[in-house]
Amino acid sequence: MADNSFSLAYKNRGTWLDRCSGASKLLGFVLLSGIAMIVLDTRFLIFLVILSLILLKISRVKMSEVAALMKLVLVFMAINLVMIYVLAPNYGSQIYQSKDILLGSGYFALTQQELLYLVNIGLEYIVAVPLALIFLLTTNPSEFAASLNRIGIPYKISYSVSLALRYIPDVTREYHQISLSQQAKGNEISKKAPFFKRLKGASAILVPLLLSSIDRIESVSQAMELRRFGAKKRRSWYFSEKLKALDWAVLSFVLLIVIFGFILIIVNGGRFWNPFH
Amino acid sequence: MQDKKKSWISVRDVVAIGIGTAVFFVLMRFVAIPTPVANTTINLAEPWLALIGAIFGPIVGLFVGFIGHALNDTVAGWGVWWTWVFADGVLGLLLGLAKRYLKLDTETLTSKKLWFFNIWQVIANVIAWFVIAPLGDIVVYRQPAAKVFLQGFWAGIGNMVGIAIVGSILLVAYSRTRTRTGSLKSEK
Amino acid sequence: MPAIEFQKVNFKYRVQSQATLHNVSFAFDYGQKIIIAGPSGSGKTTIGHLINGLIPQSVPGEYSGSILINGKDAAKMDIFQLSFEVGTVLQDTDAQFVGMTVAEDAAFLLENENTEHSQLLAQTENWLKELNLEALKKHSPQELSGGQKQRVSMAGVLSSDSKILLFDEPLANLDPASGRLAIQLIADLQKKLGLTVIIIEHRLEEALRIQADKLLVIDHGKIIANDIPDRVLTSAAVISAGLREPLYITAMRDAGVDLNKIAHITDLASLDHQAIKRQLSVWLEKKQPDKTKKSREPILSIQHLSFAYPKQAVFSDLNLTFPAGQMTAIVGKNGSGKSTFSNLVTGFLKPDSGRILFDNQPLDGQSVKERADKIGYVLQDPNQMISQNIVYDEVAYGLKLRGLSDDQIQAKTRTMLEVAGLDNMRHWPISALSFGQKKRVTIASVLVLAPRVLILDEPTAGQDYLNYRSLMNFVAELNRTQDCSIIVITHDMHLMLEYTDRAIALVDGQVIADMAPAELLNDPALLKRASLAPTSLYDLAESTGLDAVALSKRLVQEEMTRG
Numbered sequence A: 001m002a003d004n005s006f007s008l009a010y011k012n013r014g015t016w017l018d019r020c021s022g023a024s025k026l027l028g029f030v031l032l033s034g035i036a037m038i039v040l041d042t043r044f045l046i047f048l049v050i051l052s053l054i055l056l057k058i059s060r061v062k063m064s065e066v067a068a069l070m071k072l073v074l075v076f077m078a079i080n081l082v083m084i085y086v087l088a089p090n091y092g093s094q095i096y097q098s099k100d101i102l103l104g105s106g107y108f109a110l111t112q113q114e115l116l117y118l119v120n121i122g123l124e125y126i127v128a129v130p131l132a133l134i135f136l137l138t139t140n141p142s143e144f145a146a147s148l149n150r151i152g153i154p155y156k157i158s159y160s161v162s163l164a165l166r167y168i169p170d171v172t173r174e175y176h177q178i179s180l181s182q183q184a185k186g187n188e189i190s191k192k193a194p195f196f197k198r199l200k201g202a203s204a205i206l207v208p209l210l211l212s213s214i215d216r217i218e219s220v221s222q223a224m225e226l227r228r229f230g231a232k233k234r235r236s237w238y239f240s241e242k243l244k245a246l247d248w249a250v251l252s253f254v255l256l257i258v259i260f261g262f263i264l265i266i267v268n269g270g271r272f273w274n275p276f277h
Numbered sequence B: 001m002q003d004k005k006k007s008w009i010s011v012r013d014v015v016a017i018g019i020g021t022a023v024f025f026v027l028m029r030f031v032a033i034p035t036p037v038a039n040t041t042i043n044l045a046e047p048w049l050a051l052i053g054a055i056f057g058p059i060v061g062l063f064v065g066f067i068g069h070a071l072n073d074t075v076a077g078w079g080v081w082w083t084w085v086f087a088d089g090v091l092g093l094l095l096g097l098a099k100r101y102l103k104l105d106t107e108t109l110t111s112k113k114l115w116f117f118n119i120w121q122v123i124a125n126v127i128a129w130f131v132i133a134p135l136g137d138i139v140v141y142r143q144p145a146a147k148v149f150l151q152g153f154w155a156g157i158g159n160m161v162g163i164a165i166v167g168s169i170l171l172v173a174y175s176r177t178r179t180r181t182g183s184l185k186s187e188k
Numbered sequence C: 001m002p003a004i005e006f007q008k009v010n011f012k013y014r015v016q017s018q019a020t021l022h023n024v025s026f027a028f029d030y031g032q033k034i035i036i037a038g039p040s041g042s043g044k045t046t047i048g049h050l051i052n053g054l055i056p057q058s059v060p061g062e063y064s065g066s067i068l069i070n071g072k073d074a075a076k077m078d079i080f081q082l083s084f085e086v087g088t089v090l091q092d093t094d095a096q097f098v099g100m101t102v103a104e105d106a107a108f109l110l111e112n113e114n115t116e117h118s119q120l121l122a123q124t125e126n127w128l129k130e131l132n133l134e135a136l137k138k139h140s141p142q143e144l145s146g147g148q149k150q151r152v153s154m155a156g157v158l159s160s161d162s163k164i165l166l167f168d169e170p171l172a173n174l175d176p177a178s179g180r181l182a183i184q185l186i187a188d189l190q191k192k193l194g195l196t197v198i199i200i201e202h203r204l205e206e207a208l209r210i211q212a213d214k215l216l217v218i219d220h221g222k223i224i225a226n227d228i229p230d231r232v233l234t235s236a237a238v239i240s241a242g243l244r245e246p247l248y249i250t251a252m253r254d255a256g257v258d259l260n261k262i263a264h265i266t267d268l269a270s271l272d273h274q275a276i277k278r279q280l281s282v283w284l285e286k287k288q289p290d291k292t293k294k295s296r297e298p299i300l301s302i303q304h305l306s307f308a309y310p311k312q313a314v315f316s317d318l319n320l321t322f323p324a325g326q327m328t329a330i331v332g333k334n335g336s337g338k339s340t341f342s343n344l345v346t347g348f349l350k351p352d353s354g355r356i357l358f359d360n361q362p363l364d365g366q367s368v369k370e371r372a373d374k375i376g377y378v379l380q381d382p383n384q385m386i387s388q389n390i391v392y393d394e395v396a397y398g399l400k401l402r403g404l405s406d407d408q409i410q411a412k413t414r415t416m417l418e419v420a421g422l423d424n425m426r427h428w429p430i431s432a433l434s435f436g437q438k439k440r441v442t443i444a445s446v447l448v449l450a451p452r453v454l455i456l457d458e459p460t461a462g463q464d465y466l467n468y469r470s471l472m473n474f475v476a477e478l479n480r481t482q483d484c485s486i487i488v489i490t491h492d493m494h495l496m497l498e499y500t501d502r503a504i505a506l507v508d509g510q511v512i513a514d515m516a517p518a519e520l521l522n523d524p525a526l527l528k529r530a531s532l533a534p535t536s537l538y539d540l541a542e543s544t545g546l547d548a549v550a551l552s553k554r555l556v557q558e559e560m561t562r563g
Helices: A022-038 A042-058 A063-087 A091-096 A112-138 A141-150 A155-185 A195-226 A245-268 B011-030 B045-056 B058-076 B082-096 B111-139 B145-178 C044-052 C079-085 C102-112 C117-130 C146-158 C176-193 C204-210 C229-234 C247-254 C273-285 C338-345 C368-372 C391-401 C406-419 C435-447 C465-481 C493-499 C517-521 C524-529 C536-544 C548-562
Strands: A101-103 B032-034 B041-043 C004-013 C021-028 C033-037 C061-069 C086-089 C164-168 C196-200 C214-219 C222-227 C298-309 C312-323 C327-331 C353-358 C375-378 C453-457 C485-489 C502-507 C510-515
Touching: A022 A042, A022 A112, A022 A141, A022 A245, A042 A112, A042 A245, A063 A112, A063 B145, A091 A112, A101 A112, A112 B058, A141 A155, A155 A195, A155 B011, A155 B058, A155 C368, A155 C375, A155 C391, A195 B011, A195 B032, A195 B045, A195 B145, A195 C079, B011 B045, B011 B058, B041 B145, B045 B058, B045 B082, B045 B111, B045 B145, B058 B082, B082 B111, B111 B145, C004 C044, C021 C044, C021 C061, C021 C214, C021 C222, C033 C044, C033 C176, C033 C204, C044 C061, C044 C079, C044 C086, C044 C164, C044 C196, C079 C086, C086 C146, C102 C117, C102 C146, C117 C146, C146 C164, C146 C176, C164 C176, C176 C196, C176 C204, C196 C204, C214 C229, C222 C229, C247 C273, C247 C536, C247 C548, C273 C536, C273 C548, C298 C338, C312 C338, C312 C485, C312 C510, C327 C338, C327 C465, C327 C493, C338 C375, C338 C453, C338 C485, C368 C375, C375 C435, C391 C406, C391 C435, C406 C435, C435 C453, C435 C465, C453 C465, C465 C485, C465 C493, C485 C493, C493 C517, C493 C548, C502 C517, C502 C524, C510 C517, C510 C524, C517 C524, C517 C548, C536 C548
Parallel strands: C033 C196, C033 C214, C086 C164, C164 C196, C327 C485, C327 C502, C375 C453, C453 C485
Antiparallel strands: B032 B041, C004 C021, C004 C061, C214 C222, C298 C312, C298 C353, C502 C510
């Protein structure tokens, strides 16, 4: 049935991005999306968007794999930008401390400053997508936990992420089973039923899922204790590789970009680049 | 004895985080209940978070909310919206604090406790979605206050309603399976 | 020094008022294969948990007496220390399998030991090879069969180097053919690695194939037999504990063969075939004529049905007819299309082409809910179906959702509860019921909608003989009195033989057999393709030169008169 709970799935596409260790990709992903979050310099963001699109191209991810998602993100971005504009049409002027009206008049007049601000936010949404996709599509999920542990997350927490990935397909299947048997009983959670009925109906699905998940937690933790999980302070990983020259190169490059970002903050005298002075 | 006894997190907690996150993820991704308000849905992952917190406590609640939300954002492919991920973690943590009072595993769930739980979940949602998420968006993403408070308000109300109804039903169902049934008599 | 020794062990769970084990003493020697058998709730699992330390550390309780593992006092060791002495393979292979892939799960214990990476890889590789799992290394648990998962579990436990292995109901989730392979594999490993193997299992017919050195029978927390299997099986211990003995022994017993005179009952070849044949033949002649059900018009027909998942075709041009009033078994290994079949009939999946007729009316276009009024479907795990807290509410739930008046709901629900033998428990919380009772509740909650066809998915999985009997007698009664046609999806061969009129074997979406169950059960070639295995009656028939089908039918008659 619905086993493909990950519509976007890891596949080895044979590029250097696949050979890079999970830990360095994770670190790269976190650092790059982090710096994009902080440095709201339009030029820098454009650079990051181009860079991440090039990386996406290199990763040999096919457009068809990600086209649907791209559309979704663009719609999502548009809604957010419209909301910002409607609710705060003068926010740009406040940030850049100047006001040059581009078109219209009155409260909703579109200023150059607001436009630039909206472009910044738009770029922020866009830059996250290719980075997330590259990480997701080129990283073996099995490596994920080991990578988290390597970048300093305690191994017990890292392993719980691995457990989550392990049991998501099982839980998905169980959820479908339960909701189908509820449908057969006549339980309706779609728009056809009145709102409170829907919520009560949803509870009727969640109750069995909850009770069986609690049982599962008990039996899995017994199985893990019997196999000595948590016995030692450290844990080794089947999927852990020593960082190679490639990894160090990637990490240095990412670090360079991050440093550059911080320099921009100092030069710009703040997180925004202000061309209106 | 080895050092696991003093560990800050038990094996059972680790598994509760793992499987709790798996269920959270599935509910967030596949299950949304349409509300009477156009294009708005109630997310069943949050009532689940309330329950997991109430059973396993604040640490498990924190990580289920945080990892579950982050994993969902990552797997969706649109990038992780960290401020909201963080807010969900805080919500899980706050909801988990109710464990000490509810004592679901050993005591019956009285209506007084249920009221307490609901008042507490409203406070927790206010903190997470009316304060932390929008302030985070303002500070980190530099978004305008009017927009982020509106969004946070909206999400918070939905979660309150969802937890009040579905979360309460789940709590009752769970506590019924735990409490001892001493005086069962067969009836004519 | 014995490998494991219990001295006067008494045990009580904290949440229970009565003790679970009473004065249990035994000793297992190194290099032995031991089977611990007992019905549900007898305390057999408790013994297992005392050996591996889950009790009292994970499940609280108090015990007295002493437990020595490898001569060391178990009370002084924690679960981690005990795991060096005893490796455990749990019953639930999905819980046991915690890694994301086969290789990771096999390496799990070594990872936890913080084994150095190259050594970790080498050792894991070694155990994967030993258990013939190399080709499956990168597979996720969802891609494996029950038997394969169990092999992975073994690899994961063997890497701990403990010389004592404990298997908790290893046959519970396996089809008969995989069960045989598993038993064979355990026997081989035991010999090769010089292990001490303890198997907790109530399915003796299959488990005894391991040629155990010792069979321990436990009932109500007391050991009622502890000896070599030959002696235990000829005594009454197995039957009096409410367990099912191997079928060929029951047949000989019923035929009046004096079992006490047989020295090696576990070894069919050693028996006096001529004498046994004589007695069996006399017994066979007492057979009553087969009761044939009147053949009636079809209630359900599948016509030219085709269905494919995005990546995999399941059915192409499937045709099947189910006459009203029949009880049919659908058998076949996992992935053969059994569950897809029921999902298509109940409307959870839509066929690519072809039709399903109910009472000669096409079902297409009818919703899942509408179909449920005609065709009831009961999932394997009752916990996945139950959403209400009280027995009455659960059974009444479907009627409430259909908007019936309170009077109607009350009348129908009470009648159904009466039929299911649950009326006196109607106000009980469901959490207070046993697994078997929960199963009844789910059947009642489906049946209250008065469907004319009932599909049961593995109704008896994981249940002991007495529960199996009581549940299947209930189902058979529904079949007789409620005019309900029944389709059972199962790999329980006893069930198929004893209760159903017809067996359909599915393999890769194809019907490879559609015949009387006794005939299928005695056709080794077909059984093999369906991932089933012949029963021990077949072996008895072979060695005595009698007709296996006749023998099977005769035994069923005898069993059913016992009730």
